[in-house]
Amino acid sequence: MNLELYHNSMSTCSQKVRITLAEKKKEFTSHHLNLRARDQHTADYLNLNPNGVVPTLVHNSLVIYESAVIDEYLDDIFPDFPLRSSDPYEKSLMRRWVKQLDEGVHAASATVSACIAFRYQFIEGKTSEELEQTLRGYVDPEKRKRMTENVMEGVDSSFFKPAIMRIVKMLNEMELVMKNRDWMAGREYSLADVAFTPYLTRLVHLQQDWLFDSRPRVADWFERVSNRPSYEVAMQKWFNLDFLALMEQHGADNCKRIRKIISAIG
Ligand SMILES: N[C@@H](CCC(=O)N[C@@H](CS)C(=O)NCC(=O)O)C(=O)O
Structure with a gap:
């Protein structure tokens, strides 16, 4: 194999x-x-x-x-250690969660990350021609447009507010469904929990996990997924310390501003 x-x-x-x-x-x-x-x-x-x-x-x-x-x-x-429920309804819940990532959550997370922190990796040490060439490289034209504005404007990008609000919506939905379930899609840990773990980890790295404070089920869920052995093997072991430092610094710098944006929008 x-x-x-x-x-x-x-x-x-x-x-x-x-x-x-x-x-x-x-x-x-x-x-x-x-x-x-x-x-x-x-x-x-x-x-x-x-x-x-x-x-x-x-x-x-x-x-x-x-x-x-x-x-x-x-x-x-690899059917051992199954990550999809044998119950068709729970499987449908898992797929509905996962689908959301391609329908907005992933792009929102990428925008939030770029506007707060990753833009500096694009800009620093590059001539404007080199930067233009990098941004032109995006295959998807929509992504190219979004990333160009995000890199140039940071949290002032017009994509930032809708993106952070999409993340808040995601957390609200997680909080709501886990009132009645241990895991996102039912009684068992599933591909839904797998798929969302990186996105909540990103919020922690960007110093935005204060968003978990008023969402105790999300906080508890994150604690459980990050204590699984797979988290150490698949996530922690691969963390790039330079990326973590960059996200920590710029995340902390932007916390106040982001709190204000979220409370202004509701
Ligand atoms: N829908 C795709 C999205 C993949 C994607 O956007 N990957 C990002 C990293 S998370 C990437 O390769 N970005 C680099 C680029 O767009 O040039 C998937 O789920 O595999």
Whole structure:
């Protein structure tokens, strides 16, 4: 069984897949891509994944991409330690959660991260031509437009407010459903919990986990997912300390401002 993962240490979509692999207790051959050096936009990688994003899984020469699809594929080929309920309703709940990531949550998290912290990695040490070239590299035109404004304007980007409010909506929904369930999609830990773990971790790294204070079920859930052995293997072990320091510094600097934005919008 040959499993090769093209991924990045701090990418939320890669983290999702690494958590699934860790829950399944599977090792993989790592191909780590430096997203800031645009490894994902090389012709070789685009041949593998035409969307120019990570992760991509290669399993016995079959190429699988889209993290939610990879996670279900892994659950199909490694049925031990199942991450989808056998109950059709619970499975539908899991899929509804996961779907939300591609329908706004992932883009919102990327915007929040870029506006607060990652923009500095794009800007620093680059000429304006180099910066333009990097931003032009985005395959998806909408993403290109969004990232260009986010990098140039930071938290003043017009994309920032809707993005942070999308994150608040996500936390509110999590808080609400976990009134009646232990886990996001039912009685058992599932691919929904796997998929959201990186996004809540990102909020912690960006110093925005004060948002958990008024949401005790979310706080408790985060404590439980981050205490699973898979968290250490798939998340912590890969944390990039430079990224953590950057997020901590700029996250703390922006806390007051973000609290104000959220309380003004409601
Ligand atoms: N829907 C895709 C999204 C993948 C995605 O956006 N990956 C990000 C990292 S989390 C990426 O590769 N960004 C680099 C780029 O867009 O150039 C998935 O779930 O796999």
